[in-house]
Amino acid sequence: MSHKRRSSIAAKRQARVPVFAALGDETRLSLVAKLCGGQAHSISQLTEGSNLTRQAITKHLRVLESAGMVRCVRTGRESRFQFDPEPIEGIKEYLDFVSEQWDQALSRLKSFVEN
Amino acid sequence: MSHKRRSSIAAKRQARVPVFAALGDETRLSLVAKLCGGQAHSISQLTEGSNLTRQAITKHLRVLESAGMVRCVRTGRESRFQFDPEPIEGIKEYLDFVSEQWDQALSRLKSFVEN
């Protein structure tokens, strides 16, 4: 049982890796910052202001899409990307787990010193 | 003022990038999982169980150290690494900002639909 829970946590951890990796890039992080405002944007709109090529932005968007953080809907001649909050909620959950582990460790240390 | 706040957010975002990048790797994520338990570990201890070389683990630890997520204290012939929660708190703050933006967008959409 304990073993089963351990591997489940490991599996969850593995699932978080692409999300963290997707956020580990300045360009993609700013794309997320724009898209989380709620409005969907086309590739051209997202390229505007960035000193990168449209193709570069497209690749970054595909990375975000693979991580599930963004969805693409093609309408007419333009494909608009919209934010999806689920993966970020997932990694927040994981980070809370890490923080909790750390806090419990501090508590154990404190009670050890006091006794 | 609004411009000042914008650039401040951009600066904060840039500071978070190395932390996200550090977490965007399965090996490093499992190292964090071990170290956040509170106990400091030597490089050999952290290598044990991993099918990687000690040097590989060392490099990963240096990446985590550069991101400020871990600190190295050399004692005798071994260098022990201990967890530092500050950067993770930082990115949690950033992710909360993103979620808040998204929630506000949903609220605006909802009130728009209702009226």
Next chain:
DNA sequence: CTAATATGCAACTCGGAGGTTGCGTAAAAT
């Protein structure tokens, strides 16, 4: 003192990430 342990440093390989350019195509504008 000698052997074993724990680590650091440097060179090297290899694959993939980030980025560009060129070209082809569908859709919208004029």
Next chain:
DNA sequence: ATTTTACGCAACCTCCGAGTTGCATATTAG
């Protein structure tokens, strides 16, 4: 109908990240 706009696809380049190996050094054990 023609031009412009918004894309997608593919080839290519460059550089860095991940990992290994080999060797040198300091510390601890016997």
